Amino acid sequence: MAVPFSFVIAKMMKKQMLPMSSAGALCGLLLILLVGCGSTVDIMDSQTDTEIFEQGKQYYEQGDYKKSLQYFLYVKDHFLRSSYAGITRFYAGESYFALKKYEDAAIEYKSFLSFFPNDPYAPVAQYKLGASYLKQSLGPDRDQTMLQKAFTTLQEVQQKYPDNQEYVQKADEEIQKVKQKLALHEYLVAEFYRKEERYTSSNHRLRYLLEQFPESRISSDGLYLLGQNYLDLDQPEEAKQSLLQLVQQYPNHEHASDARKYLAKLGVTDIPQAAPLLQRTETPTTEQPSSSPAQPTQEVHSEGYIVLIRENTVFTDLIRTDGIREGMNLEVYREEKLIGTIRIVEIHEGFSIAEIESLASGMMIQEEDTVIVP
Structure with missing residues (x-):
């Protein structure tokens, strides 16, 4: 049970730690602090954990996440042996996530998963934990620690809960976004190193990009930059390999003609044809039979x-x-x-x-x- 702050003030006055003239000022200050904490919930000592949780759930479903959060945290902190000890952690995370307090949300999701890894809500919590890390990540030109955590956490949805197709698919969609961001980060760093004429450092980033994210849309740009770096490093064989891969796999690349000119200077005139890699799967169109009247085409975005x-x-x-x-x-x-x-x-x-x-x-x-x- 919480100790009333008036009791604390009385004890301080009795021990002459607080002059009488300051008591009123301190009371006012404590009242301001209590109001400032936003503690607007009315929870009685007689209420059970079930009642408090259900009140929180009601506020959550109404979209009042600030109030729902206070109820869920109350159950978590005051009913340690409650059967709601797990689910309140999950819903506290959900409330924080809805309030865009992603760092706090991640703490609650992680706590929930530590204690209840096999709970029916665990796949959702694992996905939301990864999404919380992703929301905290910085741009591709900044530190990528949080983005790497998002990548690993989202992969664990697929590894730990393969039967939950809904969240496996959602995790995969987020993973594709993470890969694009990580690939762009490597490319921007490599581009910076090239401008600084640090070609070896630039190539280290580009090789990592091509090895880890070969299906990234930016991998074609990476191949061209890699070839240019090798040319400046006077490593013609490595330059040939990178530029040849570019013109074979991406014949319509905006720098493909330049790559062919570089290859010609390196003595490569006969370029074997290879099937270009698709950078994005397009939905095939179905032709209308000639005997059928043409149907109006639906606008596609x-x-x-x-x-x-x-x-x-x-x-x-x-x-x-x-x-x-x-x-x-x-x-x-x-x-x-x-x-x-x-x-x-x-x-x-x-x-x-x-x-x-x-x-x-x-x-x-x-x-x-x-x-x-x-």
Whole structure:
């Protein structure tokens, strides 16, 4: 049971630790502090853990996550042997996540999984733990520790709970985003090292990119940069290998013609043909039988997402094959809400760069917002 602060003040006065003239001021201060803590829940000592949990659950379902959180934390802290000890940790994590307090959410999810790894809610908690780490991650040009934790945690959804197809699929979708971010990070670091003429360091990053994320959209750019570095390092055989791989696998790359010129200077004139790698699987179209009347085609939109934000500049995972062009304006959404518009200024093989054109009132574009291609 909590000790009333009036009792504490009385004890301090009795021991002459607090002058009478200061008692009123301290009482007022403590009242302000108590109000500031946001403790607005009305929990009676006679209430059971079930009653308190159900009250919290009711507030959670109503979307009042601040209140629900206080009820769940109360059960967790005051009923240590309760049958709700596990589920309150999970719902405390859910409340924190809904409030966008991702660090606190991760602590609760991790605590829940430590004690209850086989609970029916465990697959959800494992996925949400990875999502919490992903929400805390920094841009591809910053430290990637949190992004690596998200990657490992999301993989564990597939490893520990393979039968839960819903969250295995959700985890896989997030893993693809994580891979794109990690690949872009390696490329940006490699590009920085190249500008500094640290070609060996640049190649170390590029080889890691190509080994770990071979299906990344930016791997083609990595091959071209790798070939250029080898040329500057006077390692012609290694340059041949990288540039040859580029023109074989990505014959339509924007630097493919330059790569062929470099190869010609290196004595490679006969380039064996190889099937190009698809960077994104497209949905095949079904042709209408000639005897059937043509059906109206449904408008199809491509979409990507915001990978990185630098002040007024954003990076997206969209490329030319998604139907974008320089100067095109695209809309940015978060769920169903329009956040703003961006204008494409540069298109690379693995990503594009855009400037923020407009923002809805009170909104800011964030990483992982959806970009729609009309």
